[in-house]
Amino acid sequence: MSAPQELAEARDGPGSYQIRVKEHLDARWAARFEGLSLSHERSGSTLTGLLLDQAALHGVLRKIHDSGLTLLAVVQVVSEVAEPMELDPAQSRH
Amino acid sequence: MTPILATKLHMPLSRQGRVRRLSLIQRLNEGLQGKMTLISAPAGFGKTTLLCEWIAGSGRPAAWLSLDDGDNAPVRFLVHLIAALQTVAPGIGSRILAALQSVHPPPVDAILPELLHDLGALPHAVILVLDDYHVLDAPQLHAALSFLLDHLPPQLHLAVATREDPDLPLARLRVQGQLTELRAADLRFALPEVTEFLNRMMALGLSEANVAVLDHRTEGWIAGLQLAALSMQGRENLPAFIEAFAGDHRFIVDYLMEEVLRRQPEDVRTFLLHTSILERLCGSLCNAVTGQTGGSARLEALERGNFFVVPLDDRRHWYRYHHLFADFLQMHLQADQPGGVPALHRQASVWFESEASAADAIRHALAAKDVERAADLIERAVPALRRSRQEATALDWLRVLPDLVVRRRPVLSVYYAGGLLMGGQREGVEERLLDAQRWLDGTQMDAAPPMVVVDQDEFRGLGSLIALYRAAMALSSGHFTETVTQARRVLDLVPAGDEFKRGAASGLMGLALWADGYLEEAHQSYLEAMAGLHRAGYRSDAVGCAVAVADLELEQGHLHLALATYERGLHVAMEGGGLALRGAADMHVGLSALACERGDLKAATQHLSRSRELGEFLGLPQNRFRWCRTAARIKEIQGDLDGALDLLNEAQRLYVSDFFPEVRPIAALRARIWIKQGKVEDALAWATAQHLSTIDLLTYLREFEHITLARLLLSQEHHKQTNPALLQAINLLERFLYAAKDGGRTRSVSEILVLQALAYRQRGDGREALTRLEAALKLAMPERNIRIFVDEGAPMAVMLKKFAKQGSTVNAVWQLLKAFENAGNAAAVNPSSLETLSERELEVLRLLQSELTGPELARTLAVSLNTLRTHTKNIYSKLGVNTRRAALRRAHELELI
Numbered sequence: 001m002s003a004p005q006e007l008a009e010a011r012d013g014p015g016s017y018q019i020r021v022k023e024h025l026d027a028r029w030a031a032r033f034e035g036l037s038l039s040h041e042r043s044g045s046t047l048t049g050l051l052l053d054q055a056a057l058h059g060v061l062r063k064i065h066d067s068g069l070t071l072l073a074v075v076q077v078v079s080e081v082a083e084p085m086e087l088d089p090a091q092s093r094h
Numbered sequence: 095m096t097p098i099l100a101t102k103l104h105m106p107l108s109r110q111g112r113v114r115r116l117s118l119i120q121r122l123n124e125g126l127q128g129k130m131t132l133i134s135a136p137a138g139f140g141k142t143t144l145l146c147e148w149i150a151g152s153g154r155p156a157a158w159l160s161l162d163d164g165d166n167a168p169v170r171f172l173v174h175l176i177a178a179l180q181t182v183a184p185g186i187g188s189r190i191l192a193a194l195q196s197v198h199p200p201p202v203d204a205i206l207p208e209l210l211h212d213l214g215a216l217p218h219a220v221i222l223v224l225d226d227y228h229v230l231d232a233p234q235l236h237a238a239l240s241f242l243l244d245h246l247p248p249q250l251h252l253a254v255a256t257r258e259d260p261d262l263p264l265a266r267l268r269v270q271g272q273l274t275e276l277r278a279a280d281l282r283f284a285l286p287e288v289t290e291f292l293n294r295m296m297a298l299g300l301s302e303a304n305v306a307v308l309d310h311r312t313e314g315w316i317a318g319l320q321l322a323a324l325s326m327q328g329r330e331n332l333p334a335f336i337e338a339f340a341g342d343h344r345f346i347v348d349y350l351m352e353e354v355l356r357r358q359p360e361d362v363r364t365f366l367l368h369t370s371i372l373e374r375l376c377g378s379l380c381n382a383v384t385g386q387t388g389g390s391a392r393l394e395a396l397e398r399g400n401f402f403v404v405p406l407d408d409r410r411h412w413y414r415y416h417h418l419f420a421d422f423l424q425m426h427l428q429a430d431q432p433g434g435v436p437a438l439h440r441q442a443s444v445w446f447e448s449e450a451s452a453a454d455a456i457r458h459a460l461a462a463k464d465v466e467r468a469a470d471l472i473e474r475a476v477p478a479l480r481r482s483r484q485e486a487t488a489l490d491w492l493r494v495l496p497d498l499v500v501r502r503r504p505v506l507s508v509y510y511a512g513g514l515l516m517g518g519q520r521e522g523v524e525e526r527l528l529d530a531q532r533w534l535d536g537t538q539m540d541a542a543p544p545m546v547v548v549d550q551d552e553f554r555g556l557g558s559l560i561a562l563y564r565a566a567m568a569l570s571s572g573h574f575t576e577t578v579t580q581a582r583r584v585l586d587l588v589p590a591g592d593e594f595k596r597g598a599a600s601g602l603m604g605l606a607l608w609a610d611g612y613l614e615e616a617h618q619s620y621l622e623a624m625a626g627l628h629r630a631g632y633r634s635d636a637v638g639c640a641v642a643v644a645d646l647e648l649e650q651g652h653l654h655l656a657l658a659t660y661e662r663g664l665h666v667a668m669e670g671g672g673l674a675l676r677g678a679a680d681m682h683v684g685l686s687a688l689a690c691e692r693g694d695l696k697a698a699t700q701h702l703s704r705s706r707e708l709g710e711f712l713g714l715p716q717n718r719f720r721w722c723r724t725a726a727r728i729k730e731i732q733g734d735l736d737g738a739l740d741l742l743n744e745a746q747r748l749y750v751s752d753f754f755p756e757v758r759p760i761a762a763l764r765a766r767i768w769i770k771q772g773k774v775e776d777a778l779a780w781a782t783a784q785h786l787s788t789i790d791l792l793t794y795l796r797e798f799e800h801i802t803l804a805r806l807l808l809s810q811e812h813h814k815q816t817n818p819a820l821l822q823a824i825n826l827l828e829r830f831l832y833a834a835k836d837g838g839r840t841r842s843v844s845e846i847l848v849l850q851a852l853a854y855r856q857r858g859d860g861r862e863a864l865t866r867l868e869a870a871l872k873l874a875m876p877e878r879n880i881r882i883f884v885d886e887g888a889p890m891a892v893m894l895k896k897f898a899k900q901g902s903t904v905n906a907v908w909q910l911l912k913a914f915e916n917a918g919n920a921a922a923v924n925p926s927s928l929e930t931l932s933e934r935e936l937e938v939l940r941l942l943q944s945e946l947t948g949p950e951l952a953r954t955l956a957v958s959l960n961t962l963r964t965h966t967k968n969i970y971s972k973l974g975v976n977t978r979r980a981a982l983r984r985a986h987e988l989e990l991i
Contacts (some may be wrong), residue, residue, distance in 0.1 A: 032421075065257060067446035068137045068317065068347065068418060070789040 016077040017057060019047040022070035032067070044072060054078060101374065101406035103178050104221075105158040107146045113283070113291045115144060116926060118276060122148045125274025126221075129246050130267055131253040132260070135278040137418040138317025138745035141255040142225055142404075144281065146348075149221060154251075155182035156221040166232040167486070169199045175222075177210070182220050189213050191710060193676055200676070200713065202238050208709045214247040227256035236261040243267070282314030296323040296400075307340045315420055320400060325353035327399075351422050365392055367430070370423030370891030371461070373454075374406060375413045382445035383438055436462040447471065452478070456491055465499050466546075469506060473548040476509045489513030503546045504530035505553055508625070511563050523567055527560050534560075547703055551978045558587035558595055565602045569753055577606035593630030601639060602753075608646060609916040611794030611837045616645045628666060631975055634868050637667045638714050639643045642754065644684050649757065651840025653688060660684040679705040679713035680720065687724045690731060691879040693913050698728055719748040723760070731881065735767050755795055762802045769802075769809045777806050788826050792833045800830060801849070808853055824853045844874040845883055850891055875906035880913050890914075905931050931972055938965045939985055942978055 019036075025045040030038045036049035051057050057074070064071055122144075125131045149156040159178040161960045165171040173194050176187040190208055193200055216841070230236070240262050243252065254260060267273035283291060288309040292298050300308070300427035312318035322339065326332055342349050355363050368384045369375055377390025384394075393413050397403045402419035406412040415423065427435060439462035446455035452475035459468035466680050476488045492500060492510045500506050510528035533545050534557060547553045584599035600623035607616035624639035640663030647656040661680045667678035688700035705713070705721060713721070726741035746760045765780040786803045790796065807823040827850050834842040847870035854863035883890050891914045898907045931939065941951055952962040970976060973984045 013550075024343050025345055026348040028348070028425050031428045031432075032425050066137055066417070067421060068315070069345070 014050055014052050015057075017047075017049065017051050017060075018071040018073075018075040018077065019060060019064070020075075021045055021047070021064060022072055033063065036060070082091075099177060101412050102160045102174060103158055103163070103181055104160075104405075104407050105146055105149065105156065106142060106160075106404045106406065106723070107150060111295055112143060112147055113287050113295065115147065115287070118144060118237070118280065119148050119151065121274060121276070123152060126152070126154070126219075127253055128242060128267070128272040128274055129252060129264075130272060131251065131274045131276075132264065133253070133255040133276045134257070134259050135276075135281050136257055136317060138416075139281040139317040141280055141281065141333075144276070145223060145253060146226065151236060152221070152222050154219055156223055156253075157182050157270055158223045158225070160225045161227060161229050163229055166230060166235065168202045168232065168234055168238070169194050171230075171235055172202065172205060172209075179213075179220070179222065181203050183216055186216070186719055188449060189709065191675075193709075197978075201715075202234060203241075204709075204713070204718070205480060206238060206241050210245050210247065216247065216249040219249050219251070219252055221251045223253045223255070225255045227254045227260050228258045233261070239438060275959065281316070283309070283316055283319060284314065285309050286316065288312075288319060291319060292323060296327070298323065298326055298332065300332060301335075304336050307336050307543070311340050312346060315346075316418070317402075318350070320402070321350035321354060324400060325350050326358065328357075329734075347418075347422055351426065351971075352494070355426060365389075366396075366423055367427040368438055370415065370420050370427055371458075373414065375403075375415070376411055379442065379445050383441045385441075401596070414801065414938065434560060436464070438462075440464055440467070443467065443471075453487070460491075460494055465495055469495055469499050469503060469546070470548050472509075473503065473505050473552075476550070477552060480512070485513045485516040486548065489517060494916060498543070498947050500526075501529050502543050504533040504556055505547060505549055505795075508556055508559050508563070512559070515563055515566055520567060520570060523563065527563060531560060555592075555595075558584045558592075561587065562595060562599055562602075565599060565606075568601055568604055572609075574606040574610040578603050581606070593626040594632060595634065597626040597630065597635065597903075599623075600626065601642075604642065605755070607755045608642070609795065611839075613646055613838050617643065618648070620646065633666055633669075634675045634677055637663045637675055637681065640666075640677070641680050641714065641716075643685065645754075647842050648688075649839055651844060651873060651877060651879070653691065653879055657685070657688055660688065674708060674712055676712050677714055679708045680717045682708070683713075683717060683720045683724055687727065690724065690727045691881045692878045693731075693884060693916070695728060695731060698724070702728070716752060716754065719745050719750065720746060723763070730767060730770075733887075735771050739764060739767050757795070758798045762799045765802050766805065769797065769805055772809075774806070774810060777809075781806060788822055794837060794839070797834065797839070800826075801842065801845060804830070804846075804849055808849065808856070820853060820857060824850065824857070827853065829864075839871055841879075844879065846869050847873070848886060848890070851893065855889065855893055860896075863893065867893060867897060871906050873898050875909070880910065883910050905936060931969065935965055935969050935972075936961070939969055939981070942966070942969075942982060 020041075022044045024040055025038060027038065029045075030036070033047050036047040039046050039048065047060070051060065061071065061074070120840070122131060132146065135141055149158075157178040158181070159174055161171075161174075165174060167243055173191060176191050176194075179186050187209060190205055190212070239252075239260075243262060246252065254262075264273060268275075284791035285306065289302075289305050290309065292300050292305055308319065308322055312322060326335060329335055335386060339346075339349060355366065358366065364382065365384050365386060369380050372379065372383065375389075375393060375394045376395060377388075380389030380393065381387055393403060394410065397405060397410070397413065403413050404416060406414055414420075435477035439458045443455045443458035443464070446452075446458060452471060456468055456471045456475065459465075459471055472488065472491050472495070479485065479488050488509055492506060492513060495506075500510055507526045507530040511523045511530075514523050514526070516522070552559075553899075561580045561583040565577050565584065568574075568576035568580055575712060581599040581603035584595060588595045588599070590596075600619050604616045604619035604623060607613075607619060620639055624636050624643060626637035627633075640659050644656040644659040644663075647653075648657060664678060664681040667675040667681060682705035686698045686705065689698035689701060691696070702721065702725060705717070722741050722745035726738040726745060729735070729741060742760055742764050749760065761780060761784065765777045767776040768774075768780070783961040784799060786796075786799055788803070788807075790800065792800065804823050804826050807819055807826070810819065827846050830845065831850070832847045834846060847866045851863045851866035851870065854860075854866060870882070874880075883894070891911065894907050894910055894914070898911065938951075938955065941954060944951075946954065948962060949959060952959045955962065957965075966978070966981075970981055973981055975981045975984055
């Protein structure tokens with residue numbers, strides 16, 4: 001766990017983020033998420049890159065939501081040890 | 095109604111057959127008993143379609159509003175909301191609309207009660223639909239809608255479709271059973287619906303197993319199923335396609351969009367990709383952007399073919415793509431033809447320009463990154479925006495342009511400064527004005543790029559606009575001399591016909607002169623501003639000026655003039671029939687305050703209620719503050735001092751800083767009440783907090799506070815005749831008197847004289863006291879300013895009684911004593927009993943004591959018998975009697991003769 005001060009610094013300024021979504025995205029999507037790099041895993045895709053601040057992060061999250069993608073996790077890479085913030089990956093359906 | 099607004103109010107009911115969702119519709123219908131329906135799910139879940147189907151079959155009229163980013167501006171949102179409501183209840187909220195479209199639209203919280211009132215009068219039940227609610231992110235709007243929900247009249251049901259849960263009191267509504275919710279899990283197609291969609295509507299004839307595979311792969315996501323159907327239409331081997339689709343692990347949209355696009359003929363594919371940059375589509379616009387022909391037919395074909403095309407009007411002129419579909423098309427366009435996108439935007443910009451749709455033309459020019467073109471368009475568009483008071487929009491555009499582009503365009507530089515000023519921002523204004531000034535003066539540096547001017551007319555008038563903005567800047571920094579200098583420059587530069595600029599300059603000059611204490615000059619300046627604005631048709635602004643003009647007249651002690659000004663203002667606000675203008679409410683508040691000072695509480699109360707009845711939105715920004723201040727005054731006169739304090743605190747809360755000098759600060763009014771209540775400690779604390787002392791330099795803006803300080807000193811020394819502080823107060827008042835007389839501030843002069851009279855009396859100097867009192871009576875009584883004496887209570891009454899026996903202005907003294915009698919029951923004061931007998935009437939009254947007959951009296955007075963009758967009738971009515979004998983008895987009682 002990072003010290004509170006470090007966290008505060010990371011929150012205010014630019015930070016590196018990893019954003020995981022459930023869907024496998026085409027290379028085309030890189031243009032939509034300008035500045036972020038796109039990679040694929042066994043279960044979904046990851047957007048990685050430097051974001052200016054919280055507002056920029058929320059902008060990306062909104063785009064993800066608006067595109068009908070399913071958000072799985074947002075990880076801020078504060079120090080060497082990342083603290084993942086897992087979101088509920090299950091989407092209920094009947 | 096503009097075409098764009100019309101499309102926002104249009105329920106996008108598709109003519110396609112739809113999967114009927116009976117169980118959902120039943121839930122929605124049952125939910126009509128509650129206040130609100132919430133449909134919250136990500137894109138592509140058929141929220142809008144479900145709403146349309148429900149409403150079309152519900153039998154209830156629905157007001158439909160599709161929200162967009164622009165609706166985050168509260169005024170725009172409310173205008174659209176009312177326009178939507180008017181589609182089902184013609185005429186509803188017309189008064190609010192008029193107020194919203196005026197110069198300074200009233201604050202949202204002033205409008206909501208009025209809107210609720212109108213909604214409560216709806217003759218039938220109505221569903222209000224807000225589609226795409228997620229685009230709203232202004233907290234003010236969430237608060238406004240929460241307020242509406244809390245007070246929702248039973249006729250109205252609110253239905254919200256959104257991608258994100260809105261910031262509304264959902265939990266509370268849930269607990270109260272007032273909320274019906276449909277979420278993604280409810281909206282997904284279940285297997286029977288998937289079957290109905292694929293096999294009945296799209297007629298794909300799939301096997302049960304194939305349908306199940308598609309259901310599984312799309313998870314019942316409707317947009318996914320629709321894309322799948324599009325890519326299967328006309329395909330030979332469907333099972334093979336489905337197998338490949340199911341086995342692919344890519345995002346279904348990526349997979350299917352590629353399939354859909356690949357299967358279209360070249361021209362259709364190009365059409366789809368190229369038109370994806372458009373927010374709205376019509377045939378001619380599509381032709382311009384794609385370079386093809388037959389755009390309208392193409393759009394209709396796409397709608398028939400289920401290509402995510404939504405009609406925006408009944409005539410099927412305007413369409414839009416489903417947001418999600420447009421996003422994916424754009425992604426393909428961006429990936430396939432990145433270099434071609436700016437050209438598409440540029441063609442769209444040209445088309446919108448030819449259609450005189452400036453905002454869209456500018457938006458596309460900016461998207462094309464063609465900043466020079468955008469700058470040209472903005473320069474041409476701003477004058478119209480300024481006329482309709484949309485400077486904020488202009489500023490939004492200008493902020494996007496690179497700084498260098500703005501700086502070489504003097505017209506845009508000045509618009510930039512104006513936009514900042516209107517938004518209450520001072521930083522950067524002078525810098526922009528200087529940029530423009532340098533071009534005008536020809537002192538721009540040689541190395542600078544050449545100047546660009548598109549609008550030559552505006553350029554010619556730029557010098558005066560710069561001066562006008564500089565005057566406003568100077569005023570807001572408290573540089574009154576500079577304000578006057580710049581305003582004069584405007585008046586020198588602007589031709590006689592440009593009433594708006596002239597009026598604005600005169601108004602700014604008036605405010606500066608006023609704050610500096612030059613009341614007569616300020617009055618003159620403001621009269622010119624008011625007349626000019628009225629001539630130019632800016633009636634509401636003219637009414638706004640009347641507030642200042644009357645304030646100035648009251649400062650000068652001209653209560654009669656102020657009365658006439660308010661009445662004239664009210665007339666202007668009401669002329670033109672039907673709808674009252676903003677400012678009408680302010681006139682009533684002014685009339686109320688005036689009636690207070692004349693001791694006519696009945697009229698004061700009536701005007702105050704009338705102001706409230708007109709509605710807060712017919713008041714200018716300061717009206718709520720003034721309303722409370724006047725209500726406090728009424729309470730004070732009625733003797734309810736605690737009530738007065740409460741209202742003054744409320745007034746303080748409502749105070750909005752504007753350019754009006756704060757001549758009577760609330761804190762000082764509060765201190766005066768404390769003095770009356772004997773709360774000397776509180777009053778002293780006020781004086782300390784305001785850094786008031788008896789040796790201050792006297793300035794007009796602090797005069798009211800200084801007089802209040804003198805009152806405080808006098809009240810402390812009530813019982814100590816010989817205390818030096820009393821002398822100190824007297825000397826202080828003498829200095830004030832000199833300054834106030836010098837500045838022509840008769841209201842202050844009268845008050846100071848009254849205080850001096852009381853102070854001298856306290857010292858035992860009865861002669862000097864009466865001299866001062868007489869001077870005050872001569873100034874204030876012809877204007878019927880009664881409260882200035884009655885406010886002082888018993889000591890004043892005693893002094894007046896003494897004076898009545900010896901003085902020359904007996905008539906006025908009698909009136910005042912009468913007012914003192916009535917003050918016991920202040921609310922019942924009858925204004926007619928307070929009216930002055932004129933000199934001529936007093937003469938007639940004296941002659942009535944004789945034995946002369948009517949005709950003899952007339953001859954003695956050298957008037958006709960009719961004139962004499964008029965005089966006697968007036969005398970009788972003022973004395974409240976019917977006969978000569980009763981009049982004489984009354985006159986003796988009152989020592990009038």
